[in-house]
Amino acid sequence: MNQITDLSNPLVDFNSDEARRHRRVRSLKDRLARWSVAVGGIGVIVAILLIFLYLLYEVVPLFKGAEMEPVASYPAPARQEGSQTLYLAMEEQAELALRLDSSGTLLFFSTQDGVPRKSVQLPLPEGAEITSMAEADPNTREVAVGLSNGQVIMFKHSYQVSYPNDVRWIEPQIEFPYGEQPITLDEAGAPLTQLALRDNENSMMLAASTEAGLHVTLYNKEIDFLTEEVTLERETLELPALPGVLSRVLIDPEQRWLFVALGANRMAVLDVRDRDEPVVNAVLPVTEGGGRITDIEFLLGGTSLLIGDSQGRISQWFLVRDDDNKYSLQKVRDFELASSPIVAIAPEHRRKGFMAADSEGRIGLYNTTAHRTLLVEQSSSAAIEGMTIAPRANGLLLELGGGQMEYLALHNEHPEISWSALWDKVWYEHYSEPEYVWQSSASTNDFEPKMSLMPLAFGTLKAAFYAMLLATPLAICGAIYTAYFMAPAMRRKVKPVIELMEALPTVILGFLAGLWLAPFVEESLPGIFALLILVPVAILLFGFAWAQLPERLRSLVPEGWQALLLIPVILVASALALGASGHIEVLLFDGNMRHWISSELGLNYDQRNALVVGLAMGFAVIPTIFSITEDAIFSVPKHLSYGSLALGATPWQTLTRVVLLTASPGIFSAVMIGMGRAVGETMIVLMATGNTPIMDANIFEGMRTLAANIAVEMPESEVGSSHYRVLFLAAMVLFLFTFVVNTFAEMVRHRLRKKYSSL
Known part of the structure; x- marks a missing residue:
């Protein structure tokens, strides 16, 4: 056995069984410690990386573009020769569509294959023809048709869902909320060439144009609490003369504003809040470069106007209130589709987005808040004559020239998010200028999400x-x-x-x-600011006074313990500052510092x-x-x-x-x-x-x-x-x-x- 001799312990044996066992245990502990530290460090790095990857996984879909996929194409069902489609709509599930033609036929059919489901004929008076059509709001599904005899028929389409044998069945229905008897708008019986409708719980407003001009009629509602029967009280509004030929009229949801398209490129804004004396707020051009208005629709909520022109542009306009509480129609942003005229605009039912189609068959999908062009595609070489978007914005139904219908599936999850919507100023509806705003939810369905970070x-x-x-x-x-x-x-x-x-x-x-703390600071605000000044001054003065004391007195305090002497100084200075808060407020701020901050400095508190x-x-x-x-x-x-x-x-x-x-x-x-x-x-x-x-x-x-x-x-x-x-x-x-x-x-x-x- 080898032995190593040491002066302090000449018989120490480093190769004994116990020594070797100790070295093995120590080596094992070293390896375990090294691997534990390595695994722990790598685990922390992997955990942080996984957190980042998970965040990325949740965030990336925000910036994914929209997709449109053709699903079905078929001849327009039961289309009569010479008839023209006036209205297209789809129900919630986008399984059934409704088509109203110029003969007054309402046809429900399957969006997937065009198979007719149900047909209803509007009760048109003898000899009368449909000359115009208006929808109150896509979400209410209330529609009015203007007739050649100056009358209006109103109907509402609804859908009842049942599950016989565990299979969903959608039964379409047509209702006449104010009866099947037409409502007379023009006593002279002139054709109603343009029509606008707004209906709410208290009143209904109809605006129609004839050769004699624009007629606006307000119907105030009285509801019988026992029978729930609605009685309409008619009131006719006398409008000022408008300079130009009327081509389109729209009514805002509050029934205060009328927007009237005049001639090729002008828009008149009428304030009808005062029913006795409506006034023309403004008449202004709404297109540029010689373009003419080709289509106008309200964006969701009825605040913004979407105006399509003959040069392939769609502009968004809404009323802006200035400091004098006066409203003016302002253009907020533009969208480009192509150079061909816009023939149809279809707003989404639940988001601030819309689809537009031009005369060459191109389709664009846009979001106004994000100012984002999500998709531009060529759907067909044929001209688009009609277009409607599903309530959930997951389907699009087109009527093409030549009597063809085409149904497309839409995939567009997060259109309201863009770099500008997150980090730039955005001009939101009802705001007087672009601003940074975070307001993610509201109580109304037509809310515009404001998600600026x-x-x-x-x-x-x-x-x-x-x-x-x-x-x-x-x-x-x-x-x-x-x-x-x-x-x-x-x-x-x-x-x-x-x-x-x-x-x-x-x-x-x-x-x-x-x-x-918050109430205390509010009540003692002068004292808080006095404390920030008085305490440092008191410490400096005490330090100066301490330095002037004789060495004999200063040596009584052990070195490094002088800080204890500052405690009473700080307490006394703080008590004086806070105790004098009320006197300072009366002396300098007329007894109310908070009001002084608001009035003199212009700062909110x-x-x-x-x-x-x-x-x-x-x-x-x-x-x-x-x-x-x-x-x-x-x-x-x-x-x-x-x-x-x-x-x-x-x-x-x-x-x-x-x-x-x-x-x-x-x-x-x-x-x-x-x-x-x-x-x-x-x-x-x-x-x-x-x-x-x-x-x-x-x-x-x-x-x-x-x-x-x-x-x-x-x-x-x-x-x-x-x-x-x-x-x-x-x-x-x-x-x-x-x-x-x-x-x-x-x-x-x-x-x-x-x-x-x-x-």
Whole structure:
């Protein structure tokens, strides 16, 4: 047996069974530790990568284009020779279609093969012909036809779904909501060449043109509560003369505005709110370059007009109110299909999108909010004579020249999302100018989604900025004093207490900030600002006074314990500032600082605002920055400080020119980690702000952050919807922001370490 002799233990045997067994166990532990660390590190990287891939999986469909697929083509069912299609519509499931021709025949047929299902003849008076047609709203399925004798017949198509033998069966029905007897609009019996209809719970308005001009009739409704019978009270509106030949008329849903197309390219806007004295609001051209109006339709909701012209353009117009509460018709955006005339425009029933067709058989699919052209395809070489889109926007039915019908399937999941809709200003309906707006839902079906991420990103940076503005100087200065000047015994007590602050749940901090701090700040606003001035001044004055004391008195306090003397100074200064709040408010702000801020500075004041968030979130971020900064400063090798002091440098010079420079990589990392904490904070900003997604740097206004928005709206969003995926996009923006900031911080940290490692 080999033996190795040592002076201290000459009989130690490194090759004994016990020694070899110990080395094997230690080697096994080393390998296990090495593999555990490697697996853990790789697992973290894989987990982060999987999170990113999942976010990407949910976000990518937002930017997928639309697709259109031909399903069936067949001859127009039961089409009579010489008849013309006046109206096309599809029911909810896009299985049945309705066709109204100029003979007054209503035909229901299958969209897949054109097989007729049911036919109904409108009760036309003897000798009368259909001369015009109007639809009240695609969602109400209420239609009026104007006759050559000055009368109107109104009908409504509906569909009853049943499941005999577990097979869906759709039974179409025709109803006459005001009876089969025609309603007389023109007493002279002149043909109604143009017709418009709007119907709601309280009234119905019909507008029709004849050779004598435009006639508008209002029918006020009286409903019998027992029989539910509706009685119409007629009221005729006297309109001012219009300069030009009328070619189209439309009525807005509120029955206040009439839009009348005049001649080739002009539009007259009539305000009929005052039924006794309607006025012409404006007459203006709505096409450019010599183009003429070829089709006009309302977008979903009846706020915007879609005007197609002979040059292949579709423009969106709506009324804009100025500061004097006056309305004017404004063009908002243009869409291009081709250079051929637009022959048909079909708005979607539930989104702010539409389809347009030109005389060459081209079809375009568009979304107005996103200002996005989703699809342009050539459907057929034949001219398109009629077009309708399914209520769910998943099907399109075309009537082509030569008596052919064509049904196409549409795939268009998220048309309202585009780069401009997410990050640029958008001119939304009812707004006077383009703005950044986040409003993802509303109570009406014709709501225009407003999903700009700019207010949320701005709110995130705003909250982080005010939090870091408070936390960074306090945490870094506190860490410098604790690590460099404070006595070791005192440091061992102070540092754990501050680090213990980080263990406080943010939901508790948010709760206190929202229910206690926000009202307190509002009531003591002058005192808060006085405190920010008085406390630093009091500390400086105390420091100056302390320096003037004799050395004999100053030596009574042990070195490094002087900070204890500042506690009563800070408490007294804070009490004085807050106690004088009411007197300051009366003296300087006429007894109401909040009103002074609004009236003199023009700033809005919300109780839960950025100031409250800065105070609460700064309190939460301070421990993170303090702990890392203090460790970085305390870890600076002592020989560097001693060497600097030995060469004649003062403690302050040593701190600023040696210690801080050496610790700068750690200090920078602390600030970046604190900023990441502030950017990703959820509960404090959720509970301590008004959660108003506005873009205003005003410290007295609230905000909404990306993280808080995800927490608020994710539970109520529909899985797979645009809203749902945009929330995932917001999460991805936070993820990428954190990644970029951390990468930049790491680069700067390495550069600082390389630069100051030679000190």
